Amino acid sequence: MPNLWDNAMVSAQTNLLDPNIWPLSATRTDAGEIAIAGVPVSELVAQYGSPLFVLDEADVRARAKAYHAAFNDSEVVTEVFYAGKAFMAGKVIKWIVDEGLNVDVCTAGELEVALRAGVAPERILFHGNNKSVSELERAVEVGVGRIVLDSFIEIERLANIASARGVTVQVLIRLTVGVEAHTHEFISTAHEDQKFGLSIASGAALEAARMVIESDSLSLLGLHSHIGSQIFDAQGFEIAAQRVFDTAVSIREDLDFTVSELNLGGGMGIAYLGEDDPLRVEQMAKALHEIVLKECERVQFPVPRLLVEPGRAIIGPAGITVYEVGTTKDVDVTDDLARRYVSVDGGMSDNIRTALYGAEYTVALASRNSSAELIDSRVVGKHCESGDIVIRDVRMFSDIGPGDLLAVAATGAYCRAMASNYNHMVRPAVVSVVDGKSELVLRRETIEDLLALDAGVN
């Protein structure tokens, strides 16, 4: 017997919407249609087109508010930065900042969105392994609150830029802590084979701290660590924090400098499937605060300001993608196994995560209820590529056909953000819904938008 909350089984079997997966205000109307904040998806598609990303504004705000509240319920003073790379748009940034969060950006483009959304520069943190000179100049010019330094080259580069302007820039140093966390597992090594950060083990981190402390134009606030994504519990953070505190102690002992901030990064996971069970924000905040206090006790360190950087955890569950079914096809996989291919009007251009990471999602028939039998199905896109799969394996109603709307849950993060125009498909609109009213967050592209770049068409 499948678990009641098994992958897509709930929505498929009962038309119910698992509240751990779907947006807070997602409901079924009396007519059986999925509605967000009271607006049926068919109305949204009629107004804005299909495919369509729909954001539940109240959900985004509630998650941002919950992060702010949970991480401020401690003697460990904490600032929460929304990791804009998950999804960056002016209105979303306004909601999130409104609820008390700051913003983490990693390119000139993301910085520009934050600034034009009205975020105070001191509430912005700038990340990245290869920030360009012009990006650093822009960050210094507008006065972002923190820049996370990621290499020796960058330390020198930023020091020169700040010095030339006669300003002092507040920075953190990104450490490679040798911890990689994912869901319920983490690996811990002495080294870390990745592009981010300065190695603790090799002494690079300490040397970077020395360079920053000796610079007249850089002010060292603290240390940064980021251990992975889709993290469901706090164990990986605990090991990382130990190494970060050990580094802080080395800096205190060797360089006679006490850092005042500790950024443990992001990666807090969300539920894509019924069986996913990430820590609730209150649990995660409590765990991280306890880890910090325990470490301060262990190494006799003054309690630093804590920073965290959730992205997906704020925006992911609040968004869904609505697609229209175009064709269906039954395929004999073997002599004994059949599969229904359900083709929708989007695909790997609006959600590359299935193809790129083997990501799994929950899908529901959105435009109506059904009581038809369930059959082995695969939801695919319309791109000219056989790997263009939205959901690899799902039991779906056998009466699903052209014109039906499907909704894929938890697509608020890393879907529109990573969207392409593969096959000259236009990227869908993103709309927000609150209190029965919808509005545009990002408008749908048009073919004219694409052709505007093309020097060879009229």
Added chain:
Amino acid sequence: MPNLWDNAMVSAQTNLLDPNIWPLSATRTDAGEIAIAGVPVSELVAQYGSPLFVLDEADVRARAKAYHAAFNDSEVVTEVFYAGKAFMAGKVIKWIVDEGLNVDVCTAGELEVALRAGVAPERILFHGNNKSVSELERAVEVGVGRIVLDSFIEIERLANIASARGVTVQVLIRLTVGVEAHTHEFISTAHEDQKFGLSIASGAALEAARMVIESDSLSLLGLHSHIGSQIFDAQGFEIAAQRVFDTAVSIREDLDFTVSELNLGGGMGIAYLGEDDPLRVEQMAKALHEIVLKECERVQFPVPRLLVEPGRAIIGPAGITVYEVGTTKDVDVTDDLARRYVSVDGGMSDNIRTALYGAEYTVALASRNSSAELIDSRVVGKHCESGDIVIRDVRMFSDIGPGDLLAVAATGAYCRAMASNYNHMVRPAVVSVVDGKSELVLRRETIEDLLALDAGVN
């Protein structure tokens, strides 16, 4: 000892450019810089910005011409369709059509580019597993030469659209032949677990042919098969052709109809690395013609018109990506193994293939020669994601540093075509160079282009 033509070893060791990998007109200037058609890459970057896609127009034209010539050197009348999904831009389409090829599109967007580039509609073939009603209506309205039907639903849909307009549409039926080919290997099964086509084994293909033949508004030209990508030899095509001819025989015997066209699809491979050895176009054309003639003999069938659909093979080798190095970092992977991370100003937003398919590329120091020692290196992008890797493992000169330009070969196909704005990075320009002169093919995006979609910024 590494093979002389091993992955990137040539360019790394000797600064030479393997002609099997680099564009036809790629050379080193006396100063040691890579030039395309006589224009040094530093000049191109100064004019158009970095990163930059550079297309060798003469190379694209030569490959298109070679395809046309090789496939017309036979009693088997053959038409070559450029698979636009590899890279679609007005100027490129004009060159390719100018050299005698037709165009294969699979969305309304690709169709629009072809039409605005001046391609005669009858030279356009329309593909896709889930063409929308509006796409089919547009295709019928403009009079595309061939539509490849991919499902029962689509047959009925297109028949209705054509009937309503009082026209007859020429179609092919896409078969799932149960062959999947890749490089030197292919697998052959009775069934095929994918979204494209109508199964021969289940009888769906024959039923589809019956529906088309019985329709007043559809005219059956022939059958289509596509077996994979990066195919280096003709074995997979031979098995596929046998099954297609067997289907043609079934249609003749059961439905008293003789198809006149056979489309064997695309997937012809190119060299990304020194050891890659795809069949030359003359060899591939000869092999496919022999296969067709042998099959006609075997089943006593009149020689059909042959269609093929190369995409990557036309545009892939003609394009390179030029990046500027921003930072470098040395990482101890283990106590005994070190790696140099070389960060460039692009990444997974302009080339998702490394992350998505594990694709491998050849890279060269482009702005100068070097005689420095070679060290284990990894070329990474500037996105806030550890999987943002351009080239996973390569031996590169140890003196490469900020400001150096790198060129990645054979990025003409499926790079700009699949590009995203992840992290609000703007997509690079594509320029073409011929006879010492450069011009824009696609202009570089600006942050304003991105913000123009955003309803929440000023």
